[in-house]
Amino acid sequence: MEYNPREIEKRWKTWWDDKEVYKVSNDSPKPKYYVLDMFPYPSGSGLHVGHPLGYIGSDIYARYKRMKGFNVLHPMGYDAFGLPAEQYAIQTGVHPAKSTAENIARYREQLDKIGFSFDWCREVQTCDPKYYKWTQWIFLQLFQHWYCTDAKQAHPIGLLVEVFELEGNARVNAATSQEVIFTALEWRSMTPKEKDDVLMNYRLAYRKTTFVWWCEALGTVLANDEVKDGVSERGGYPVERKPMLQWSLRITAYADRLLADLDTVDFSDSMKKMQSNWIGKSQGAQLFFKLAESSEIRNPKSEIEIFTTRPDTIFGATFMVLAPEHDLVKQITTPAQAQEIADYLAYVNTRSERDRMSETKEVSGAFTGAYALNPFNGAKIPVWIAEYVLKDYGTGAIMAVPADDERDLRFAKKFKLPIVEIIDKSMHPGATIEDKLGKMVNSDFLDGMEVMDAIEAVLQRIEGMGIGHRKINFKLRDAIYSRQRYWGEPFPIAYDPDGVAHPLPLSELPLELPVLDDFKPASGGKAPLARAEDWVNLPNGWRRETDTMPGFAGSSWYFLRYMDANNDEEFASQKALNYWKDVDLYVGGTEHAVGHLMYSRFWHKFLYDKGLVPTKEPYKKLMNQGMIQGKSAVMEVTMDGGRSLELHVPVRFVDDEWRISLENFAKLTHIDNRFEQVEPGTHVAILTEAGGKHIQLTQRVEKMSKSLHNVINPDEMVERYGADCFRMYEMFLGPIEQAKPWDTKGISGVSGFLRKMWGLFYDENGQYLVTDAEPTQDELKVLHACIKKVTEDIERFSFNTCVSGFMICVNELRSLNCSKRSVLEPLVKLIAPFAPHIAEELWLLLGHQTTVCLADYPVFDEKYLVQDTISYPVSINGKKRDLVDLPAGMSPLELEQAALDLDTVKKWLEGQAVRKVIVVPGRMINIVV
RNA sequence: GCCGAAGUGGCGGAAUGGUAGACGCGCUGGAUUCAAAAUCCAGUGUAGGCAACUACGUGUGGGUUCGAGUCCCACCUUCGGUACCA
Known part of the structure; x- marks a missing residue:
């Protein structure tokens, strides 16, 4: 009987389905x-x-x-x-x-x-109403909760309303965007809409006007992580910042816990690092700078609120910078500077996010004409606006300390602003500007202190004076949760005529998507759902939310x-x-x-x-898991006029030497119309030609993708080699977490291995070979070495070395001519997780009625692995010079003597005195001269 | 720039501080065959030598150690993340 994966695999798939082998119960005495x-x-x-x-x-x-x-x-x-x-x-x-x-x-x-x-x-399926009913339900739970920072957990919104009724919001510590403090009386006199607006500032799912990434080409808003390098992750379209009324999730409420609990999970260090960078916790101070009195400023009462991690450097603050989008900009700009500021704002508006990112070294900005006062010494410092200060981080305003911050320094140099040295770093050669090292100078009461002490001293002073307080800031921003698209979960929310958002009761969930035949975004940033007027407009005059939820919902x-x-x-x-x-x-x-x-x-x-x-x-x-990369075939062509083009040739047209025949090349225009521009020999210089009949291409290892024409389909692999072989080969390619290129050629090795294993059961004449004979010590040793290797390697997810372990085992059993049941049976169980189909078939051949999937996994026994002799490498000065088999159990002294008696050793030692001999029993012998 | 991962034969890769290159692909030679495929056997890091053997070899340069691919320091390269974060 020959190994026929196609036939075997089909049969076992059906059998597993019929017997519901993989059905899992929620009710089991077994550990989960x-x-x-x-x-x-x-x-x-x-x-x-x-x-x-x-x-x-x-x-x-x-x-x-x-x-x-x-x-x-x-x-x-x-x-x-x-x-x-x-x-x-x-x-x-x-x-x-x-x-x-x-x-x-x-x-x-x-x-x-x-x-x-x-x-x-x-x-x-997330698009199944039976499923998204509960996505909507969880959203409503978020909507109906707020985050109490005292209790460090979410509470129902009703609890908050009770507090407001009793005493207003002054003593409520919450994760909130509410800035105005109100009394119970003020609360009670608010209109429903006003109350709703206040509660929105507390809800974990809330609606707010925010600057969002608007993607015109996709007609929707995108989340921060859906934007990469200034373009949309999907499609690579340009995006811009735009203020829009959006649903958001208050993930920032959980920032601290998301960071702290990383310690409790088993993720890779790099993964934890990525997450903690994204959360971006920093400790510092929030403080206020009063504006200098001036008749030219419309609102001189305003203060500028800033966040800094280096309050110790405050005496070096020679100017302030606001984000261009900062609310105060309009209020504080003097008439004399109005034109300059307007010009600058216009310039900022024309800049795409990509421009901003590509020239981070170039500084730009404009002076508002206003001055702020240093809260400690009353010094008048000019207030500027600049792109390098971001609206969304901290308070959108900074005190600029050019002596201690690289960006501030660049800015000061460009606009000729004063630079006041405040930290003497002469004691710390090689210290960078970011290092919190050195002694304070020119800093009033901080002079002479070490930086770390100065930070603490100034924090105490700031809090004592009531001009600010300690603050922990996070880089993490709330997640924008609205998409102006059709194919997503509808929000279970309806608005009354005042615009107050009302949740749908559970009985009305799921709120299903209405049927549409036009999926284009409606005009004016409106979602396609706005077209479904019967669905949007409710009998009681309320209107449904027309945005849908994002992919991550x-x-x-x-x-x-x-x-x-x-x-x-x-x-x-x-x-x-x-x-x-x-x-x-x-x-x-x-x-x-x-x-x-x-x-x-x-x-x-x-x-x-x-x-x-x-x-x-x-x-x-x-x-x-790492990416499996494809090998793509790249043709570099230079067009008339010197324009060069890189074209990906479909790999199925490419031969083993990575060439394409001119005949096949001619067919390419049907696949990619860019090839129409390329005609061999005429107006194109093709890089290398081999013998005139082929075009030589370059091989490149890169992402497997349809557009790069380098995709390998698993169906073809399974069809040709079988699923078991495909599974094992994928594992055999290398460590699972590493990126590695796919190479179809290598699969024959695994295919041969499976046939060899089959060959332990049947010879080439179809003769069944399995016997009940007693296994020898050698055979048991081979088996148990394999059990040990495979079990240990599965536990550490090293599947590639498991596969080579199986290969070694089968090779050795073949050379021992071993077809004994007592050896093969454990081997079949051992391989069942890797190659389940062939394992089931062989299990059946061994006479079992039940599935091998539920058999007991073999356990290795150390006693079969003990060796009579150990092969010792003998080194001289750490260099291996000989290999000698010595009985196990020899004492270190005996081993040393045995080594010194070797001819090779004598040869190498000639004329030199042995200084020391290092013996590691069971391992090696090293002679030092 | 910062953070992280990784650099080992022609290729994918293996190696608790202790025989570098397991296993597989590819390649070379042989057996089988009318022939080919498939299969089987042998060889295969580089250089020199008929050979025994010798020298050199894990990105580069130092260090620790009896002994370093593995540990430490500096640097180079590649990949991934991040990007004016105050």
């Missing part, structure tokens, strides 16, 4: 283990070989844990709302629901071929839904939540480091505050 993959967005181009890498790793681990006696939850689903389906709908008129369903079906088909042990009964809690995916009464039952608790192993790409992971950690903490989930963190351990 939750293995989760980051669910995919089902794109139109299907899976390429890079996508399943993490899924295979997690599937191996899930299968391993199952055989180790755990009740393993290993689900899969789809992040199914999103822009591409909607863009596609705008272009083709195909409803996003339809194209998404088709893409999901395609993904499912591809995933099914690879033999994953997913429990598909628990599948979630559905993905912020999906891991909880898997625990109880078909529950219509709750997002998941408390019983299920308390059984599964949290994700033990989460596998996914690094690209979600700051987006998805932060949002879902935030939602989880909120649900924890509400007592709805039992754990503070959703993910115990995070594994990052």
Whole structure:
């Protein structure tokens, strides 16, 4: 009987489905283990070989844990709302629901071929109303809660209203954007709309006019992490800052906890670092600078509020800078400077974010004409505006200390502003401007103090004088939660004629998307939903919110839904939540480091505050899988006129020497119309030609992508080599967390290995070879060495070395001619997580009736690994000179003597005295001369 | 600029401070075949030598150690994150 993966794999897939082998119960005496993959967005181009890498790793681990006696939850689903389906709908008129369903079906088909042990009964699709009912519900919970910074947790908004009724907001410590203090009396006299506006400043989901990233091409607002390098992450379109009324989530309320609890989770250091940088906690002081009296200023009472981490440098503050968008700019600009400021603001407006980023060394700014007073010595300091101060960070205003800040220094030099030295760093040669080192000078009462002491001294003085206070600032900003798009969750919110936002009752959830046939954004920054007038306008005169939720809404809690995916009464039952608790192993790409992971950690903490989930963190351990890169074929062409072009040639047209024939080259115009510009020999100089019949191309390792024409389809690999082989080869490529190029050639090695393993059961004549004979010591040693290696390596997610361990084992069993049941049976169990189909088939051949997936994982026994002789390397001065087999159990002294007696050693020692001999029993012998 | 990860044969990669290059691809030679594919056997870091063997070898330069791919210091390169964060 020959190894026929196609036939075997098909049969076992059906068998697993029929027997519901992978169905998981929420009711089990076994310990739980939750293995989760980051669910995919089902794109139109299907899976390429890079996508399943993490899924295979997690599937191996899930299968391993199952055989180790755990009740393993290993689900899969789809992040199914999103822009591409909607863009596609705008272009083709195909409803996003339809194209998404088709893409999901395609993904499912591809995933099914690879033999994953997913429990598909628990599948979630974020665009399914049964699912987004609960996304909407959690949003409403956020809407109906505020964050109390005293209790360090979320409380119902009703509690806040009670306090307002009793005593106003003066003593409420909350994460809030409310700036005005009011009394109980003032509260009670507010109109409903005014009250709603106040409460909005406290809600965890709130509506506010904010400067947002507006993307004209996509017709929507984007979140910070959806904007990369000044363009939209999806599509690469330009974006601009624009003030708009938007829903936001107050993630900043949880900044401190999101940072602190990183210590409790098992993420890589780099991942933790990325998150803590994103949160960006800094300690300093918030303080106020009064404006100098002047009849030219419209509002001389104003103060400028600043944030600084270096209050000690205040005597070196020779000017102040406001962000161009700062509210005070209009009020304080003097008539004499009005034109200059207007010109500068106009200039800032023309600058795209990309311009701003590309020239960070170039400073620009304008003088407002106003002066502020140094609160300590009353010195008059000019107030400027400049691009380098950001509206969203701190208070949008700074005191500029050119002597101690590089940017301030550049600015001072350019605009000829004074520079006052305040820190003597002569004691610390090599210290940089950022180092908090040196002695204070020219600084009044701080003179002579070390920087660290001066910071504390000035903080105490500031608080004593009542001009400011200590403050912790975060870089993290609230997450913009509105998208002016169709294909997302509708907000379960309606506005009354006064514009007060009202939540929909639970009984009206899910609020389903209305059916539309035109998905283009409506005019004026309005979402497509505004077109569905019957849906928007309610009988009582209220209007529905027409924005939809962003991509991260559905993905912020999906891991909880898997625990109880078909529950219509709750997002998941408390019983299920308390059984599964949290994700033990989460596998996914690094690209979600700051987006998805932060949002879902935030939602989880909120649900924890509400007592709805039992754990503070959703993910115990995070594994990052590396990218599988493609090899693309690049043709560099120089057009007439010297313009050069880089074209990606589809790799299927490329031969082994990375060339393309002229014949195939001619076909390329049908694939990419850019090739129409390129005609060989005529108006194009092609880089290298080989023999006149081919064009030589350059190989480049880069991201696998449709546009680079270097995609390898997993279906083809499975079709040709089988799923088991594909799974093992993906693992064999290298460490799972590293990026590595795909090379189809190498797969034959794994394919040969599987056939060799099969060959232990059947010879080439189809003769069944397995016997019940007693295994020899050598055979048991080979087996147990493999059990030990594989088990240890699975535990540390080193799947590539597991595969080579299997290869070594099978090679050795072959050379021992071993086909004994007592050796092969454990081997089949051992390999089952990696190659489940062939394992089931061989398990059946060995006479078992039940699935190998639930067999006990083999345990290695040290006693088979003890060696009679040990092969000792003998070194002289650390250089290996000989190798000698010596009986195990020799004493160090005996080993030393045995080494010194060797001929090689004698030869090398000739004429030299032995100074020392180092013996590590079981390891090595080193002779020092 | 800052933060993080990584630099090992022709290639993917392996190596608790203790035999560098496991395993696989590729390549070379041989067996089988009319031939090819497939399969099997042997070899394969570089240089010199018929060989035994010798020298050199883990990005570069130093250091610690009996012994360094692994630890420490400085630098170079690549990749990822971040970007005027006060």
